[in-house]
Amino acid sequence: MKKLLLPALIAVSLLAAPAYAGNPATAAAAARTSKAADKSYKLQPQLSTLGWVGKKVTGQHNGNIQFKDGTVLVRGTQIVGGMFTVDMNSLKVEDIKEAEYNGKLVGHLRSEDFFSIEKNPTSTFKITKVAALKGDAAGNNATITGDLTIKGITQSISFPAKVGVKGGVASASGTATIDRTKFDIKYGSKSFFESIGDKAIMDDFTLSFNVIAKQ
Incomplete structure (x- = not known):
């Protein structure tokens, strides 16, 4: 009897092991446990900054925009994701001090020629990947990749940044270079209007950010 019982127990164990390992419910539970390990930190808009610079043949303009809200996903001591919303109605020009001309430029940037802010009051950025970066002369330690949505158009972008989690x-801080024409912002672009001469506006503009999020 014992000689028959031992092989039977071994056979049952071998058959049960693969069934358990392939059990969808078990796999789903493991995935939920892994996901739960990511902690959500809340963006602090009052401590975070977002500046912009746009260049043209005859000079450049700069200003800022305010974050509306956002979250940063943290796993251990690493940033692994995040989602941010920008209040486009907060767009400001800083380099023009004369109120009339400042207002004209802000109005133009709000118009259909540029960001169409009345129809698109927010822009968003969702982090899809954070990869380690070494040997960057500016001190950046990560490459951030994500989906940027402007005027309802979403494009994937990547840029270097300095990121960290402590206490x-x-x-996260850094500068991202954006090709505005990919978001249907073509006004003054030589890529589409070759004969505009010194009235041309560069296709690329930059966004310099300093993001602070807390538990």
Whole structure:
């Protein structure tokens, strides 16, 4: 009897092991446990900044925009994701001090020629990947990749950044270069209007950010 019982127990164990390992419910539970390990930090709009610079043949303009809200996903001491919303109605020009001309430029940037802010009051950025970066002369330690949505158009972008998590605070800073024509912002672009001469506006503009998020 014992000689028959031992092989039977071994056979049952071997058959049960693969069934358990392939059990969808078990796999789903493991995935939920892994996902739960990511902590959500809340963006602090009052401590975070977002500046812009746009260049043209005859000079450049700069200003800022305010974050509306956002979250940063943290796993251990690493930033692994995030989602941010920008209040486009907060767009400001800083380099023009004369109120009339400042207002004209802000109005133009708000118009259909540029960001169409009345129809698109927010822009968003969703982090899809954070990869380690070494040997960057500017001190950046990561390459951030994500989906940027402007005027309802979404494009994937990547840029270097300095990121870190310490004492319940997640931070990220850097500069992203954006090709505005990919978001249907073609006004004054030589790529589409070759004969505009010195009235041309560069296709690329930059966004310099300093993001602070807390638990």
